[in-house]
Amino acid sequence: MIDFTEEQIERYSRHIILPEVGAEGQSKLLESKVFMIGAGGLGSPVAYYLAAAGVGTIGIADADVVDMSNLQRQIIHNQDRVGIPKVESARETIQSLNPDVKVNTYNYRIDADNVREIVREYDLIIDGCDNFPTRFLVNDACFFERKPLISGAMFRFEGQVATFKPHSSKEAPCYRCLYPEPPPAGLVPSCSEAGILGALAGAVGTIQAVEAIKELLGIGDSLAGRLMVFDALRMEWKKLKLHKDPACPLCGEHATITELITYEQACELQLGHS
Amino acid sequence: MQIQLNGETRETTAETLQQLVAELGLEARTIAIELNREVAPRSRWSETPVRDNDRIEIVHMIGGG
Numbered sequence: 001m002i003d004f005t006e007e008q009i010e011r012y013s014r015h016i017i018l019p020e021v022g023a024e025g026q027s028k029l030l031e032s033k034v035f036m037i038g039a040g041g042l043g044s045p046v047a048y049y050l051a052a053a054g055v056g057t058i059g060i061a062d063a064d065v066v067d068m069s070n071l072q073r074q075i076i077h078n079q080d081r082v083g084i085p086k087v088e089s090a091r092e093t094i095q096s097l098n099p100d101v102k103v104n105t106y107n108y109r110i111d112a113d114n115v116r117e118i119v120r121e122y123d124l125i126i127d128g129c130d131n132f133p134t135r136f137l138v139n140d141a142c143f144f145e146r147k148p149l150i151s152g153a154m155f156r157f158e159g160q161v162a163t164f165k166p167h168s169s170k171e172a173p174c175y176r177c178l179y180p181e182p183p184p185a186g187l188v189p190s191c192s193e194a195g196i197l198g199a200l201a202g203a204v205g206t207i208q209a210v211e212a213i214k215e216l217l218g219i220g221d222s223l224a225g226r227l228m229v230f231d232a233l234r235m236e237w238k239k240l241k242l243h244k245d246p247a248c249p250l251c252g253e254h255a256t257i258t259e260l261i262t263y264e265q266a267c268e269l270q271l272g273h274s
Numbered sequence: 275m276q277i278q279l280n281g282e283t284r285e286t287t288a289e290t291l292q293q294l295v296a297e298l299g300l301e302a303r304t305i306a307i308e309l310n311r312e313v314a315p316r317s318r319w320s321e322t323p324v325r326d327n328d329r330i331e332i333v334h335m336i337g338g339g
Binding site: 042152159 | 338
């Protein structure tokens, strides 16, 4: 266990007094490594809360620079950072919040050639990207590398969060058990093409952050095998039970996917990760 | 027969989830189907019966972040 400094004991006191966390759990968080795909709407609250919680290493991948139109929801950035890489902006915010956190930045698009090596270095992966090719790539990489994946997505007034740990048991589903392949081009719009209620990103991203911290600590009930669906207009959360699809092309009984697949971008507007 | 689809009562002649997707004119690749609080595995839609008073929710694939 880590020897806490006095400042750390004070900083993390509200965690340490929780019996479910304690000094041991806080120590575990400080030694944990989380990789996030996307420093956008979902990545902003995720990075903020993981940093505040003292997750020791946070890796962030995003190829984009901060744009004025991001600031309506991507709260880890600010007006002074417009034009600079999102990963650099996120690093600055995180380090001014909590210097205990080491930030690794990946200022490029993750692809089939680099994703497995990166994922391998981390304990847990959080997907908050803005395009389907990356979602499938990350799911497959996490399956091959046996890493837990907390996936979040949003659109207009709706959010979805699920944890995938297909390596953990024979019954545990992966993202492809839910959606087997990317949608045909143009059929499912992305954030860059359609509106999104900014604060929705906070509601969905913080659920991802809470689940990430629980997974790292091994406390409570994992969201694995469940899909949370949030309808902001009706202010309703639903939790659906997922099943492994025996015919899943990735984790099913007769899997056909044995290596990473590069899908074409469905939309040329989707250049970055968020 | 009557089902509860996304919270609303609907008449259907579909006998399976596969037939229901066709009846609704939905693109199968972009949805998941929740039948009585559990998501039905896609490969079994053609053999999963739709029964009177079933509660069915269509979940749409979304990808924004």
